[in-house]
Amino acid sequence: MTERSDSSRMWTFLVVWLGQFVSLVGSGMTTFALGFWVLEQTGSNTRFTLVAFFGVLPGVVALPLAGALVDRWGGRRAMLLADLGEGLCVLTAMLLAWTGQLSFATVCVLALVNSLFGAMRWPAYSTLPPLLLPARHLGRANGMIHAAEAGAAIVAPLAAGFLVTSLRLPGVLLMDLSTFVISMVTLLAVRAALPRPAPGPQPHDRAGTGRPSLGAEVAYGWSYIRARPGLWALLIFFAVTNFTVIGLARTLYTPLILGFTSPKALGTLLSIGGAGLLLGAAAMTAWGGPRRRIHGVLGFTLIQGVVIILGGLLPNAFLVGLSVFMLSFCFPIVTGSSQALWQSKVALDVQGRVFSVRRMLGWSSLPLAYLVGGPLADHVFEPLLAPGGALADSVGRFIGVGTGRGIALLYIVIGSLTVLTVIVSYQFARLRHVEDELPDALPSPAHPSWSGT
Template sequence: MRTFLVIWIGQVISIIGSGLTSFALGVWIFQQTGQATPFAITVLFGTLPRILLTPLAGSLADRWNRRWLMILADSGNALVTLVVVFLVMTDSLQVWNIYLVALAGALFAAFQEPAYTASITMLVPKKDLARASGLMQVAQSMEMLVAPLLAGILFGVIGLRGIVLIDFLTYFFAVGALLIVRIPQPPLTTQAEQDGRGRIWRDALFGWQYLRQRRGLFNLLLYFALVNFLLNLASVLTGPLVLSFSTPAVLGAVQTATGFGMLIGSLVLGVWGGPKRRIYGVMGFIGLGSLAVLVIGLRANPFWIAGGFFVFLFSIPIASGLSQAIFQTKVAPDVQGRVFAIRSLISRSIMPLAFLMAGPLADQVFEPLMQAGGLLAESLPGTLIGVGAGRGIGLMFVISGILLMVATGFAFLNPSIRNLEIELPDALPEETLTKPMPEQVPPVTALAED
């Protein structure tokens, strides 16, 4: 676990730095536009590369040295942040600049993620995979817990310029941690040599066929795709929801409560490790999270919203970490880069649609319907959650939560999902492999191949 923890600490510091900039730029966008759509567009640009490039990224994670792939990706993200530093310091920052920055940052993150995830299997014993996944969720929760508080304090002291400069400096911790460790490469199986070392399109096809041949995993991914769509249709509008009736400081407090919930959930998973039947934990905690999403939309009250987000983000890292452990156990280590790439592609496939729909639905449909005198103001929704600014977004949260609960119920009734841990044999031995391939450093020019 020591090598994993060194990498993890470097990533935590870098993630917190990114969170500082993300929070500050999000407030700046709403102050400039006053609309929900720019929020959704920013998230869309920050997600598309992760979806479109996953087959290529997964193939590279299996072809090349994973440590160096992560180093190159983190270095690229550092350069993107440096561009933001320049734009802010020259007072040249525009909303459309942020779209491009989000796009470029997500491009590098698309290559970092499968390499990071696949590396964990080579570093952590099988029995500790769920705990390692919990620690990865802790890293994300630290961004939401620490970054808003720090950003609120630093914004008044050093301003936006100082914040983005700190973000740039934190990347040296992530890259430095990777430079001082060694990540074993998995030995190749005959099947991997024949099916997985061809051209990029063949690697993508291999990952697709691998999952299609394992019905339970494939159906679980289809369920995750629907979950991601419904969650993001609402959660991408968190900033506009809170800022519609309150201040950036309150938004920071809500995000801190959100991060605290994610931290507690991640720590619970890291200590507990999850139930013996992990799929029950996945379904149960997604169900709890969907109820919290519904609650968030019921009141235009920061304490109510913060409480809902606490429960929501307490549940999601546990469900996500347990799901991650299931896939790490059922997928052979030497093909996890390609398979996990297709896994991400499927589970995130309709998220862009949620981002495209969320802003216009909020600004053009639900917000007008829930204003005083709107078509729904005097009906059950208006009576239940109130009318006025932000109540249309609140109704979107309520609808998303209800649909999530229904989808989770149907998924649990599907025997191929419910019984996949029993019906599908493990592909991972009890301990991590002890005779990995020697580490190979790929040439930088290989990035242009295929």
């Protein structure tokens, strides 16, 4: 690439990145406000996690199809469709809330539909850095993406915590709706600037139409990963740690914190987590991650396991805030290292399909975590550390007794399982040496148009 071409492509990346950041802020506000509304209306941790379940499972199942469509249509068109569909879901929720007809059931249905449209966004957005930027900048580009997520994680809960008490739920949803419009405008503004990779080897076309069937394209992502044991092992590792770290630990932070403090303090602590995410993303952007990216994945996941244990020790805002901060700080380094590894080892023209299957399998444990997390908290761990509970006079002497302390015990178990997973995974040589076994797939020349029009 020429210097001028590099600069032009970076500006294109920044325009899309900015639109996605604004959209993330709006979506984060809606997630906070709807989560608070569900807990306020039902008082049930199980129902709270069920909303997360319906917000993830359909999108996970639809990911392979979404990835094949991204490779066919182009990332820009797929992201526009995602914005349009998610915006319609927010509009529906806003109208129902305004008329007093919003219910727990409708929130679950809207979360399901929103998840289907959202399945388009991730594979499309994930293919953007390797299409626009040279391989040496992938870690930094992924750091910028995480910086946007971090900024949203700071701004969204603080803003939503204030606005949900003044504007109430409909006002928060209206603000989110405006962010989808901004995101769509940025995507329309770069219509001719997004590149598209030249097609490489494709699945066999049995119909003789000159193009493989959609089913063959979906299956190709699976076969691509299974033929590479190191990538397959990395995928299994993330399926396990996503269950513990994201599915259980991050989801149950809200009821854990509300067990000993107020909603305003919750917003503050979640924003502290956002600050950790921002600093981790800034570090990843400036540093680019470890030279051996697998060390970034395993090493910082180990740290996450330790700080999850820390968060369960005492009902103390400083200790829990430190745990939230460090857990969030590690996320951009873990996911950025993994993302750069995949982006550099997977052929550009099949990344939509491969990344979608990767996301589906890596996130396949999340719906299970959302299903079992609430019942585990409500019916197993919370009763154990309630006053007079089975562990109140033993474990309760060390970590406390009462509301939220059962979830704290669950945190200690989750953190211990995460640490054990890292230790066991490091023993598998194909995973440790995945970067040595697989050649880089990124070509050096620039690619022609990816606008998807």
